[in-house]
Amino acid sequence: MTTIGFIGSGRIGGALAQLAVAAGHDVVLSNSREPQSLRELVARLGSRSHAASAAEAAAAADLVVVTIPIRAYRQTPVEPLRGRVVIDTLNYDPARQGAVPEIEASDIPPHLLLQAHLPDAYVVKAFNTVFFQHLPQLARQAGAPDRSAVPIAGDHAPAKTAVAALIDSLGFDAYDVGPLAESRRFAPGTPAQLAYLNPDGMFAAPARPASAADLAALLDKAN
Numbered sequence: 399m400t401t402i403g404f405i406g407s408g409r410i411g412g413a414l415a416q417l418a419v420a421a422g423h424d425v426v427l428s429n430s431r432e433p434q435s436l437r438e439l440v441a442r443l444g445s446r447s448h449a450a451s452a453a454e455a456a457a458a459a460d461l462v463v464v465t466i467p468i469r470a471y472r473q474t475p476v477e478p479l480r481g482r483v484v485i486d487t488l489n490y491d492p493a494r495q496g497a498v499p500e501i502e503a504s505d506i507p508p509h510l511l512l513q514a515h516l517p518d519a520y521v522v523k524a525f526n527t528v529f530f531q532h533l534p535q536l537a538r539q540a541g542a543p544d545r546s547a548v549p550i551a552g553d554h555a556p557a558k559t560a561v562a563a564l565i566d567s568l569g570f571d572a573y574d575v576g577p578l579a580e581s582r583r584f585a586p587g588t589p590a591q592l593a594y595l596n597p598d599g600m601f602a603a604p605a606r607p608a609s610a611a612d613l614a615a616l617l618d619k620a621n
């Protein structure tokens with residue numbers, strides 16, 4: 399069993415936390431406000447969950463998911479994440495979530511931003527390709543013929559192994575795309591972001607499972 403800390407407990411954080419408690423993990427949730435503001439989510443998730451500050455969620459966990467609007471990335475606590483494995487779900491969508499000046503100035507690409515902010519953490523990009531409502535729809539037991547794969551990328555092999563084990567427990571296969579820089583191949587605007595979308599209905603329609611082979615074909619389309 400693993401304790402998973404969440405910095406951000408909104409749509410993606412809440413959906414991943416739900417899968418995590420169902421898999422028998424403990425979760426520590428946080429947002430930008432006081433822990434009490436998360437009482438409804440904690441009540442829904444049950445006794446394996448509790449709320450804390452972002453720094454406490456980072457410090458208490460074996461593995462931390464940062465899943466906040468990217469414009470707020472500087473508020474991710476640095477010190478408690480030193481030497482820790484961090485899952486980065488962040489996508490850059492300036493129209494909906496606000497612009498980040500250093501990205502707009504091309505000082506750094508969006509997919510490397512969190513790692514640059516957390517130079518001593520082992521950041522693994524994952525779950526940034528799945529619409530939050532599709533997470534529970536796609537999760538399957540290991541060995542299910544229609545189990546989906548999710549792309550991951552990171553620079554630290556043991557961190558990727560830990561993240562892949564967590565992903566497996568949540569109901570997905572991890573598909574290792576390579577170093578963190580390669581996560582550009584499943585960033586917004588790439589074919590891999592559409593992997594689980596039903597061609598008939600877009601986001602509102604039920605998700606379409608995607609295997610590792612399906613993902614590989616989509617990733618190959620991004621240079």
Ligand SMILES: NC(=O)c1ccc[n+]([C@@H]2O[C@H](COP(=O)([O-])OP(=O)(O)OC[C@H]3O[C@@H](n4cnc5c(N)ncnc54)[C@H](OP(=O)(O)O)[C@@H]3O)[C@@H](O)[C@H]2O)c1
Nearest residue numbers: 406407408409410429430431465466473488489526529530
């Ligand atoms: N939604 C999706 O389907 C989806 C899919 C793939 C990737 N993503 C990416 O995943 C990230 C999260 O998306 P989301 O849709 O889950 O967002 P969301 O529903 O808006 O939730 C964001 C969460 O982050 C918290 N937060 C904001 N600033 C914070 C801070 N400084 N410290 C700690 N927590 C903070 C918010 O808490 P407050 O309520 O206190 O502000 C909220 O709990 C985004 O970067 C998005 O691009 C989303």
